[in-house]
Amino acid sequence: MSTAPTFVRVGELACQRNPFLRGLRARVVLCEPVSMNKPAGGSGKGGHNSTNTNPSYNVVLTDSVLFPEGGGQPCDHGTIVYGNEEVPVRNVQRRGDTCVISTPCPLEVGEEVEVRVDWPRRFDHMQHHSAQHLLSAVVEKASQCRLPTVSWSLTHPYSFIVLPTGNKIDSDVVAHLEKVCNDAIARAVPVRCDMYPSKEAYEQALREKVEKGRFRGKFSAVAQHSIRCHWTHPHHHGGG
Structure with missing residues (x-):
């Protein structure tokens, strides 16, 4: 049979x-x-x-x-x-x-x-998606704007994130955020992608990593600022 x-x-x-x-x-x-x-x-x-x-x-x-x-x-x-x-x-x-x-x-x-x-299309998406994670993580930091990303979209020719603010962000703040992101890109901060067998296993692992401070200075494709992601990403924020 x-x-x-x-x-x-x-x-x-x-x-x-x-x-x-x-x-x-x-x-x-x-x-x-x-x-x-x-x-x-x-x-x-x-x-x-x-x-x-x-x-x-x-x-x-x-x-x-x-x-x-x-x-x-x-x-x-x-x-x-x-x-x-x-x-x-x-x-x-x-x-x-x-x-x-x-x-x-x-x-x-x-x-x-x-x-x-279609590799050129895929790699373009990977870089843009990773960039979104990086920007969202930086903007949400308490030392920056404390603004969570409400939504985002990968569109052409521009990708964007939506922030819950009714005011235009000052140009000097934008310049500072850009510098922080560019520093992470220049340092090729690694993007780690972990696989978990279940949502519960993921949440337990996340709690343990936060308690041990293992997210400090790093960005993860799976849990950047505690947000899961199942898409494709490059190995580091330098794009490779």
Whole structure:
């Protein structure tokens, strides 16, 4: 009796374990046509609520080097090499803890494919996302503005964060914040990405690190100023 192939869940995807991985081989676990009268992507922030007029298929692979949209960051783009075809991927969504890739053509379940990420786009997102964490951490410090980041968005040509203040921040304060951030970039302050088996394990580890002062002078992709992040980041704030 054959068993259905398993797949890696969001939180442990190959692109999360190694953000610098540019491609991998995987097998097709699921391929379903998207109804023509319902959205092909997600709903809500950054989702696609307009009716899909072109053929589209929701594909689940055993693992993915393409990360789904989430946390204010757009999804990865890339290519799935299927036989002699190169299938473009422009929409990757998270459904629960499943990474769902939209393709313009069906892929046969059980077939092995090669998945390649659009690296320039990914690396640009990684740098901008890490920069957001750095800026948010600096702005929230008691020695700076004490302003928590309400929301943020990675958009083009500019990314931005939203702060809960009704007043314009003085130019000298902005210059000081810029200097603090640039100092961290020049020192290539490391970005650490830790994996936890559960939310409870993460919260316990965070409490222990705070008690021991282990966050002092460092920034973490997982817990910068106690905020979790599951996206992809460079190894340090110097961008590499």
